[in-house]
Amino acid sequence: MAMAFKMATTGMRVTEECKKSFMEMKWKKVHRYIVFKIDERSKKMTVDKVGAAAEGYDDLAAALPIDDCRYAVFDFDFVTVDNCRKSKIFFIAWSPSASRIRAKMLYATSKDGLRRALDGIHYELQATDPTEMGFDVIQDRLK
Numbered sequence: 001m002a003m004a005f006k007m008a009t010t011g012m013r014v015t016e017e018c019k020k021s022f023m024e025m026k027w028k029k030v031h032r033y034i035v036f037k038i039d040e041r042s043k044k045m046t047v048d049k050v051g052a053a054a055e056g057y058d059d060l061a062a063a064l065p066i067d068d069c070r071y072a073v074f075d076f077d078f079v080t081v082d083n084c085r086k087s088k089i090f091f092i093a094w095s096p097s098a099s100r101i102r103a104k105m106l107y108a109t110s111k112d113g114l115r116r117a118l119d120g121i122h123y124e125l126q127a128t129d130p131t132e133m134g135f136d137v138i139q140d141r142l143k
Contacts, residue, residue: 001020001130007102008071011122012038012044012045012106012113013043013044013045014044014045014114014117014127015044015045015046015047015096015111017046017047018034018036018046018114018117019048019117019118021050022034022118022120025089026075026089028054029087030052030053030072030076031051031053032047032048032055032059032060032075033050033051033055033060033063033072033073033075034047034050034051034073035047035063035064035070035072035083036046036061036070036073036114037070037109038069038106038107040106045110045113045114045141049113051063052131057135057138058077058135060062060072061130061133064094064096064139065096066096066098067099067109068096068099068100068103069094069095069096069099069104069106070107071091071092071093071104071105071111072091072092072093072094073089073090073091073092074089075087075088075089076088076089076142078139078142088122088123089119089120089121089122089123090122090123090125090138091115091118091121091123091125092124093111093124093125093126093127094106094127095103095107095108095126095127095128096128096129097129102141123141125141127136
């Protein structure tokens with residue numbers, strides 16, 4: 001297996017660490033969220049922060065920088081109307097207004113490559129400020 005999944009459009013590589021962390025979140029439920037960062041120098045997608053299983057959505061929102069882009073995945077647990085416990089994984093493309101134009105372009109062109117490398121994402125959100133990815137937005141997507 002290749003050491004890293006190359007993103008076709010930008011030459012960015014998704015490291016094994018990214019894929020491993022995602023699988024741990026998806027199957028072992030050891031992480032509530034993962035924040036990914038592009039390292040422009042090495043041309044790699046890396047894990048920036050990981051939230052423990054006990055952390056919540058507010059912790060993820062607090063982990064995102066106000067002046068730089070990131071990607072994040074969040075494992076959202078909920079109970080259906082017929083009392084079944086479910087889990088859905090959200091992919092968030094975070095691109096705040098205060099981030100550099102170059103960063104916005106780089107993250108916009110690298111998103112699809114990361115999405116392909118992370119199998120099992122149910123929903124996607126794009127956000128430029130916290131209100132566009134609020135907890136209410138997540139809940140509305142499930143309806």
